[in-house]
Amino acid sequence: MALDRWIALVFVALCCVYGYAAFFTMDHLLPAILQRNPIWPSTFPKILSVLGVIVGLVVLFSPKAKTDAAEASVAADAIDHRRLGEYNLGQALVLLGLMVAYALALRPVGFLGSTVLFLALGGFILGERKIQILIPVAAVAAGSIWYLVQEVLGIFLRPWPAFLI
Numbered sequence: 001m002a003l004d005r006w007i008a009l010v011f012v013a014l015c016c017v018y019g020y021a022a023f024f025t026m027d028h029l030l031p032a033i034l035q036r037n038p039i040w041p042s043t044f045p046k047i048l049s050v051l052g053v054i055v056g057l058v059v060l061f062s063p064k065a066k067t068d069a070a071e072a073s074v075a076a077d078a079i080d081h082r083r084l085g086e087y088n089l090g091q092a093l094v095l096l097g098l099m100v101a102y103a104l105a106l107r108p109v110g111f112l113g114s115t116v117l118f119l120a121l122g123g124f125i126l127g128e129r130k131i132q133i134l135i136p137v138a139a140v141a142a143g144s145i146w147y148l149v150q151e152v153l154g155i156f157l158r159p160w161p162a163f164l165i
Contacts, residue, residue: 008060016049
């Protein structure tokens with residue numbers, strides 16, 4: 001079985017476990033008054049798990065074209081663990097480190113500052129060199145996400161560092 005089908009199989013299994021948790025373990029914890037609501041806290045996880053299973057099954061059972069040109073391109077594009085040095089492994093590791101730093105910086109720096117820094121530095125690591133484009137795009141994205149979470153959803157999200165509030 002090809003690598004994409006193994007990944008799809010693992011993805012379907014994870015979505016099934018997630019769906020089991022969403023369908024059978026979350027709803028009985030709700031108070032009786034909230035059980036009359038049309039949308040429960042488990043509604044979005046239920047939708048995600050069903051869509052994840054569908055997408056995983058589509059990938060798992062999709063037919064593959066068996067042509068010589070397609071097999072040659074698949075063999076050329078396959079990840080070879082013996083040639084890991086030729087891939088952008090350093091770039092991926094720096095991005096993972098940046099994600100950890102972002103998670104640690106959320107409270108002391110605030111959502112807006114840490115998100116703008118994360119998006120700008122992440123874009124710079126991935127190759128974007130136009131700072132005059134990178135910073136405004138990161139600021140607009142962070143501000144939009146903060147506005148949606150804070151004002152539209154009504155979830156408190158500290159925008160500024162703790163010492164400024």
